[in-house]
Amino acid sequence: MALRVCGRLLRNGAVLSGRLVGSARQESASCLLAAGNAACSRGARHGFIFTPACFITSEAFLSGLMKGKAAETDSSIHHVPASVPPDSSEQVSLLLKHPDQPPDSKMLKVAIIGAPNAGKSTLSNQLLGRKVFAVSKKVHTTRSRALGVLTETDTQIILLDTPGLTTPSKAKRHQLEKSLLVDPWNTVQEADLVVVMVDVSDRWMCSGLDFEVLKCLAQHQHIPAILVLNKVDLVKAKDILLDITAQLTCGVVNGRKVRVRPVIKPPWAQKKPERTPELSPDEDTAAYEDGAKPNSVLSREKLKELRSQQGWPHFKDVFMLSSVDREDVETLKNYFLVAAKPGSWMYHSEVLTDQSPEEVCTNIIREKLLEYLPQEVPYSMTQSIELWQDGENGELDISVKLYTKKETHMFSLYIHRIISCGYKCPGWCKRQRLWLCSSSSPSDIVRSKCAAARCLQTSIT
Numbered sequence: 001m002a003l004r005v006c007g008r009l010l011r012n013g014a015v016l017s018g019r020l021v022g023s024a025r026q027e028s029a030s031c032l033l034a035a036g037n038a039a040c041s042r043g044a045r046h047g048f049i050f051t052p053a054c055f056i057t058s059e060a061f062l063s064g065l066m067k068g069k070a071a072e073t074d075s076s077i078h079h080v081p082a083s084v085p086p087d088s089s090e091q092v093s094l095l096l097k098h099p100d101q102p103p104d105s106k107m108l109k110v111a112i113i114g115a116p117n118a119g120k121s122t123l124s125n126q127l128l129g130r131k132v133f134a135v136s137k138k139v140h141t142t143r144s145r146a147l148g149v150l151t152e153t154d155t156q157i158i159l160l161d162t163p164g165l166t167t168p169s170k171a172k173r174h175q176l177e178k179s180l181l182v183d184p185w186n187t188v189q190e191a192d193l194v195v196v197m198v199d200v201s202d203r204w205m206c207s208g209l210d211f212e213v214l215k216c217l218a219q220h221q222h223i224p225a226i227l228v229l230n231k232v233d234l235v236k237a238k239d240i241l242l243d244i245t246a247q248l249t250c251g252v253v254n255g256r257k258v259r260v261r262p263v264i265k266p267p268w269a270q271k272k273p274e275r276t277p278e279l280s281p282d283e284d285t286a287a288y289e290d291g292a293k294p295n296s297v298l299s300r301e302k303l304k305e306l307r308s309q310q311g312w313p314h315f316k317d318v319f320m321l322s323s324v325d326r327e328d329v330e331t332l333k334n335y336f337l338v339a340a341k342p343g344s345w346m347y348h349s350e351v352l353t354d355q356s357p358e359e360v361c362t363n364i365i366r367e368k369l370l371e372y373l374p375q376e377v378p379y380s381m382t383q384s385i386e387l388w389q390d391g392e393n394g395e396l397d398i399s400v401k402l403y404t405k406k407e408t409h410m411f412s413l414y415i416h417r418i419i420s421c422g423y424k425c426p427g428w429c430k431r432q433r434l435w436l437c438s439s440s441s442p443s444d445i446v447r448s449k450c451a452a453a454r455c456l457q458t459s460i461t
């Protein structure tokens with residue numbers, strides 16, 4: 001069972017747009033062309049131009065508006081290099097280009113780890129100042145390690161965004177790829193600094209570090225790590241953040257005791273049961289199948305010890321921020337720039353990510369499927385690019401086939417724009433449009449009894 005997603009990227013204007021196959025929408029197409037040309041005249045270069053990171057959520061956009069930041073963000077996107085050239089070979093040449101580093105160059109490789117949905121990709125995008133990685137409110141949006149490059153004056157920061165840490169049993173239950181088990185661990189190995197992200201708006205997450213995170217930290221204790229308490233904008237009583245810090249750091253930061261004035265514990269902090277020191281089957285190495293076993297060197301005794309731990313006492317620093325706030329993230333960026341050590345750059349300063357244009361495209365589609373399709377439906381969908389070719393007017397036509405495993409997930413419908421919530425996320429809609437379509441006629445939507453289809457339709461209209 002398959003559906004097709006068709007998109008159009010204007011090479012000259014660097015705009016990813018979309019079209020309905022079989023029902024030409026001349027009006028929309030010409031609007032998009034106009035937008036592309038406008039972008040071009042403002043100096044945009046060849047390649048994808050992504051939505052600025054502060055447009056990732058509509059909430060962020062609204063808060064940006066309230067702070068009067070929207071105009072500033074919109075104009076700034078034209079000063080940064082294009083994310084990815086639309087052609088794979090151009091991207092490969094760019095990646096192979098000799099780094100144009102100055103004589104006193106500095107480098108820092110940062111691995112961002114954490115439980116699913118902590119906001120790792122949001123933070124990476126905000127640091128890069130571009131929408132490079134997929135973000136959604138559903139867990140496991142990131143499926144494999146992705147690399148972003150931030151180059152400022154003499155310093156290059158390599159950002160390694162990782163899938164949310166999970167256990168083999170969960171991966172098996174939800175049929176997740178092996179990369180979700182292996183990539184975070186492998187990525188940390190190559191890092192100079194580990195950033196542990198915790199969603200402080202999630203009551204369960206902030207009363208104790210995720211056990212997988214603790215294991216990963218314990219195994220790479222020689223690599224400095226910092227704690228980032230994310231989504232503080234969603235926390236009303238900010239003094240709770242001090243309690244959370246004390247909890248997640250075992251009261252020790254950079255070798256010093258953290259003094260936290262006692263506050264009345266919130267009810268949820270008291271309710272959470274202590275972790276039992278008993279190891280679950282996941283700690284049993286037999287639970288890892290071939291190729292999915294992280295190179296765990298932790299003994300059973302060490303694992304048991306970690307089980308009774310709520311936090312990690314070896315963090316070098318703690319940050320409290322909101323990844324959707326550019327100013328908050330700027331502080332973290334400056335920290336990275338200061339922490340960078342003399343060393344050669346890995347990439348040319350024009351490189352923004354090592355992802356291929358095809359990967360970027362399929363990630364965007366997956367992000368939108370996760371955002372708009374209900375429950376487990378988007379997780380069972382796979383994609384294959386059918387068409388990636390230059391159009392007559394210098395645009396790039398993209399057609400992607402979507403496969404579903406279950407018949408109930410197949411939408412016998414003609415789906416209109418997947419991203420047409422103009423008033424909801426104006427950043428996206430102005431620049432990027434994708435269209436989903438199948439061979440059925442529009443009237444099929446009305447006839448369709450598929451709940452998923454109705455849900456998608458609702459979210460679109």
Ligand SMILES: Nc1nc2c(ncn2[C@@H]2O[C@H](COP(=O)(O)OP(=O)(O)OP(=O)(O)O)[C@@H](O)[C@H]2O)c(=O)[nH]1
Binds near residue numbers: 117
């Ligand atoms: N309000 C608010 N929302 C945030 C913040 N950071 C991230 N989010 C939202 O949290 C959700 C998850 O963000 P992601 O960046 O996809 O999280 P992730 O850790 O990369 O998720 P996985 O791919 O599952 O590992 C998205 O809906 C984001 O918009 C924040 O600081 N404040």
